[in-house]
Amino acid sequence: MKAFKSHLQGLPSYPYKKLNAPIKLDQNESPYDLPAELKLRVMQRLEALDFNRYPYLHAEDVRERLSVYLGWPMEGIVVAPGSNLLIQALVQAAGRVLDTAPSFPHYAFSARTSATPYQAIALEAGFGLPAQALLEAMNADPGVLFLPNPHAPTAQLFAEADIRHLADKAAQTGWLLVMDEAYHQFSETDYSPLARTNPNVAILRTFSKAWGLGGIRAGYLLASPEVCNIVQNFVPPFGLPGHTAQILLTVLESPGYVQGIVQTMVAEREKLFHALLKHPTWKVYPSQTNFFLIRTPGAVAAFKILLQQGILVRRQDHYLGLEGCIRVSIGTPQENQRFLDAAFSFAEVSNA
């Protein structure tokens, strides 16, 4: 197609294929839908909403509520239909992108579609942060460094001292360090105080995980007003749909349900981790998120046999250093038990 920019020729599609299975543990979603009482309030709000009218230009209604909820100035918040869109906006605006490998694939994907110079530095052995190599890479012309923390897909938390070094370096050199905190409720970490004191640090968050709102598409950026002004220009006008805004306003009025869900998920995580440690052929990595990275003798076989038992997980074996790995979201206690049963029956089959 000659109408499009030449770098887009032959670009691979985003690495995800929709499959259906009774137990869906492939997208790190919350296994719990919004509590029924809140859903009812959403429905009442939607009934009162004028569908014929455009929503706010830049989600002012939601940003105002988030500003109160987080104690963060409204001029330092951008809200978009999914943090994926904010990643895309940041990458389009960036002079260059620095990433870790493996990492959340949308950073690299966005760099490819927008032809933004991109460099990824391999994690150290044991999935450690390659802090020294990142600091050196930041001697190049400034750009945006994406750091998921806890990290995806390895589920690890990075050392605070290393993150502070990167933030200091960003302030000295003009880089922007974007801490992607998609899973931060599960690790009880929050780097927004660092972003408050250092305008070269920004925080990216999503409603898709702990809030249980993957289907409504919403995420936000906390950053300096200068950064937000630029990023906002890459989010289309009236970009946050009115119905998504009403759902966000409802949950921000009653955010208490999230804590109970996070506690359940963390308790399940500990149970699953200790059970999986006994697996004869799989190596489970510690997790600070709502998912596990597991190294198996063969990701294809593990994926297929789990799917035959009705359990959908995600292969990760195409990423650097993740040979044999699968990623498994934490589900409800019943789903987790079914997964464990399948995992251990699989061990019997493959050892027979």
Ligand SMILES: Cc1ncc(COP(=O)(O)O)c(C=O)c1O
């Ligand atoms: C690290 C990380 N960042 C961002 C996202 C995207 O979230 P959203 O649903 O808000 O687009 C995900 C989703 O899996 C993620 O794992």
